[in-house]
Amino acid sequence: MNTRVHFAERLRSAREFARMSQTEAAAAIGLTSAALSQYEAGKRRVDALILEQLARLYAVPVGYFFGQAVSTPDWETALRDLSKTLSPAGRTGIARLIEKIRLLLELLRLTGAPRPKPPHHPFDALAEKEIAQKQIAVFAERVRRHYDLGVAPILNIRAWLEAEGYQVFALSLGQDPDDLSGFFFWHPELGPVVVVNADQSYSRWPFTLAHELAHSLFHYDRPAVLCRQVDQRPLERFADQFASSFLVPQEALLIRLQALNTAHIDTPEQIVHLSRYFGVSYKAMLRCLEQGDYLGRAPAALSDGVKPIVLARALGYGPTKLEFGTRPIPIEETLPRLFIELAYRAVREEKLSLRGAADRLGISDIELEERLFLEDAQSPEEGCAEMV
16 A cells, blocks of 8 residues: 555544544644645645644544554543544543543653552442432532541532542533533543533532532443533433532531521622632532522522622632633643643653653643742742741
């Protein structure tokens, strides 16, 4: 077979393997579909930069285009199969995740770091069926008791998940209402992997993470669980109600209402105070109050025209830039802590160049150099002194 023809066929097969059309793939990297069609027909030469972009998009090594054999593990096949029904943004996000997981495994090999020890399953998997809201609240209470959380607010659920052995990613999955809000799957080497849609409102992330926690604890017998806000399957309703009860325990809410000297919530300001206390979005807090029958007015009267972040700032809170939609999102929010730490270590141990590590992290060489310099310049003692 002609080398150019073989190369062109590998370009096409990689795209089809990623479950993308020519139009979708071309748009994802800023090409015209006509140009990509010419590449796949062997009628036009592909420069190195575009080839690298296509490899990342399809989550294959560049060598694949030149005949390198690539084995596909079961977890990857399952994710790619599930992505068939997703929007182009969703399929691209799945491919990005596959690439990032491969890079994380590569970093583990390069540094010789011990593999994460996946947590065991503390609860039996549940069948997909309707479960009463009160019973779901009992499940959430059991989970809090298992992890010895009491009823205190979990103000950084991402950090808590990572401390419990989860690998948490935030990736672009699309902005349409029927795009994924997040998903969960169990990786054979890394354990539970949770992904949140970075395109959704930042204030919604905690709820999405708690939603995916529900799937990881009670629906782990499935290859993966893809979640959409518009999905009304019993599986998804369970996870939604679990997230509400887990983040805002009924006992804690009652205590807080007593502290506010009120039995019913009548103003947006009260909801903002509660949402900030529990570390959830305004919408999630409103839902919890509605489910518990704590609203003194109709939900619409407490949501229409309300700008929660602006109101929070007016009340003296300090919303982050991410809550206002500032981009880009820092890598501490998009990649697992383990990924970042191993990339830093690989540079220090000269297992990777600065450029190679920056490329894997998705930042510039200059930013990585500044990060490493600041981290090295600050001793543990200095760090502690700054905290005093």
